[in-house]
Each structure stands twice: as C-alpha cells, then as structure tokens.
Amino acid sequence: MLDIDKYRENVEPRDVWRILKASGVKFVKFTVMDINGRPRAELMPIDPALDVFRDGMPFDGSSIPSYTTVNKSDFVAVPDNHAVYVERWNDGKIADVFMNVIDDSGKPIMRDPRNVLLSAIYELQRSGFRALMGVEVEFFIVNNSSGSPALVDDGMYFEGRNTHVLLDVAAELTAAMSESGIGETKIHHEVAPSQYEVNIPADSPIKVADNIIIYKIMARDIAKRHGYVATFMPKPFWGINGSGAHTHISIWDLDGRNLFESKNSEATPEAQSAIAGLLAAAKSISAVVAPTVNSYKRLVPHHEAPTRIAWGYGNRSAMIRIPFYGRRVNRFEYRHPDPSMNPYLAFAAELNAVMKGLSSKASPPPPVEDIAYELNAEETPRTLGEAVGELRKSPIASIDYMRDIIAAYADIKEKEWNDYESIYKWDDTWSKITEWEYTHYLSTA
Structure with missing residues (x-):
C-alpha cells in the first residue's frame, strides 16, 4: 500500500x-x-x-x-x-x-488522482518493474474574440515560415518549459491550421503527469499574453485533425534494462505482451483516456486518430504504433488518449493494462500494415455514453486503489453525457462542433 x-x-x-x-x-x-x-x-x-x-x-x-x-x-x-x-x-x-x-x-485518500497514480507505480515496482512515459501533447492556438474559436494561422505540418504564432508564442513556450523545470523539448506546427505539438520528455509517470498540468497552465498564460487562447479541447474544428496526447511507454526492470528494447526491427515478447494488455483494455478505459463528449468527434477515420483496436509498426492509423525509423525498437506509442484526459487516472489505467498483459504473457493479434480505418476490426466506443458503459464493467473498476475513484468518475461522465444528450442527439451532431462543447471544453479541457 x-x-x-x-x-x-x-x-x-x-x-x-x-x-x-x-x-x-x-x-x-x-x-x-x-x-x-x-x-x-x-x-x-x-x-x-x-x-x-x-x-x-x-x-x-x-x-x-x-x-x-x-x-x-x-x-x-x-x-x-x-x-x-x-x-x-x-x-x-x-x-x-x-x-x-x-x-x-x-x-492516502484514494479519491485523489495523484494518490491513485502513485499506487499504480508502487504496484509496478512491487512486481519488479518501472515505467517511463513521454507524451506528445497536441493543441490549438485560436482567437476567441467572437465567442467561438477562429484559426489564427494557415500553417501545415512542420511549417517553416516564421508566422507570428510560431515566432512568438511557440518560441516562448519552448523556453518557458526549460526554465520551469519540465525539461528541454521541441515544438512544431502540426497537420491542422493553428495546431501545434509539444513533447513532454520521458520520465516517471507521476513526473510526466505533473508536467502536463504545468504545461497546460503555462500555455494558456502565454497564449493569453499574445491575445490568443491555447485550447486542449480534442476536436475544436470539424473537418481537420483533432488533438491527441500520444503516450510513449516503455517498461524497465529494476536493474535498468529496457524490456522493450529490441536488437532487431521486431517488438520484444515483453513489448508484445504489454501491447496485448493495452489493446484488451482499450474499450474499457476509453472513457478515462478520451474523457469528453468532444473526444469522440476526434475518433473518426482519416484524421490520424484511432478508430480500430489494432497495432502496427510505423502505422499512425493504428491505436498502438511501434515507432520505427530504420533503427532499434525501444517503446510503443498509444494513440488513443487526448489532452483533455486527467493524466493521473489515464496513466494509472494504462499501467494496469500493461502489467496485466505482461504478467499473463498475453499475445496480441498480428500487427497491421494496411490503413486501420478500413479494417474489419473491433472499434473504439462511438460515444462517451458507450465508453462509460464499458468503464463500469472494466476490471479497473474492481482494483482496490481505483475502485472508489472510478465509480465516482463514471457517475460524473455519465452525467456529462446525459447533459449533452438532453440538448442534442448524437446522430445529428457527431459531425459538427456544438456551442455546448465550446462552453464546456474550449478553455477548461
């Protein structure tokens, strides 16, 4: 304990x-x-x-x-x-x-999300392991003077022009991350206009969760000084990419050996078992890693967000990707989470799923090479309501250190979904961003 x-x-x-x-x-x-x-x-x-x-x-x-x-x-x-x-x-x-x-x-009170994550880390150590995580946090910098967000640049992936946002806001954010103790990092323009990505350096899960919270505070403060809003709402604009919080995970033994590091181009047996555990839990923890009504408007085909429960090498359409640039394999990337998540609960759920896969020596399905959106494979939940139903029957809902907070969390998320459904019908609004979502998520997600 x-x-x-x-x-x-x-x-x-x-x-x-x-x-x-x-x-x-x-x-x-x-x-x-x-x-x-x-x-x-x-x-x-x-x-x-x-x-x-x-x-x-x-x-x-x-x-x-x-x-x-x-x-x-x-x-x-x-x-x-x-x-x-x-x-x-x-x-x-x-x-x-x-x-x-x-x-x-x-x-410790187990309604405290930090205590829950520390408990998950403790259980991992008790089994002889420790985890390193790093997160790619995507977000938008927008103008909100008219009451609804507006794009402020027309940049594209790896934009190289010195736009006002890139030159001023992004540069200031990068410097502030280093000065505040988060660590040296990099920032770049993402695929969508006005969208950026910052790397939270790999560290212990509790450190990375804290870093995410500090980064979001920092980004909002700095963007505001320049007259903008930094939003971590998963899908603020329909028709372009939403924002993910792609989480890179590796598991190490207590002697300092990375169990996921391979001497060839294939994932190690331990990495494959961890992947199997996370895929098996994907539906049941969806409400934790993708926690808002708006999250499920991001999880649609052809915008680099996962809709199928699959894994692959270098495949950004899959839920779990093994980064592979012609060199060694040493981690995997879980692409389901988005930046509106509570990182403490999300990481605790992910670590539990990974450990379950490792302890049972589970085997994942074969990796996919095709575009995953087109596969006849198991799908992610379609709505927050569906995700909450999966969470209530999830194995994490019965874990000692998570039972209490997951029950409370499911109640809150069910109410959130019901509030939305009392105004809108999903079938009519799944492909548009509503005023309700902007009110609930634009500045607070």
Missing part, C-alpha cells in the same frame, strides 16, 4: 521553502488535483507557506467534486516536495507545489 510519509521522507520541507525564498519566489500555489484533472489551489505568501510545507494544508474536501460529502469534509493535503515548479514565464514570483491528500490518520 502507498505510504505517503515514506514517499516524502527524502526531501526536507524547510530546505525546499528556503531555496524558493532565496530564488525570489513571493507566493506559493499549493495544488490539489480534482477528478477531472483540473488543478485546485490555494495561493499564499512565501513566509507563511513554510507552515504548509511542514504540516500540510487543511481544506474543504466536499467543495472539490467527488472527494467527499459535506459531513466528512475536513481534509489535509501534504506537499510533494519532489513536485515543485517555478513559474518563470510569470517572472518567477509564483511556485507551484503539487499535493497529496490524506485523512486524519495519515492514510
């Missing part, structure tokens, strides 16, 4: 506070994650923040969706001193600190 005190013991709270104060930080933003992957935070001056670093932050758990009921609402969040970021893009005055939620006995 996850032990928060043991996880925190390697870093002295006062040392973290002292370094932040010496570096010029004026405020600390102590952040708790909600069930949707949205950060909830308390901002306080640097001097009183020392008490929170030492003793934790009391807060009303009933005011954050699905944490608890109003009659049992006094919770404490303790800082994860491994997860501290300085907002250099905002002059370095604010530090973001991620928190883990505990009860009055110090036991």
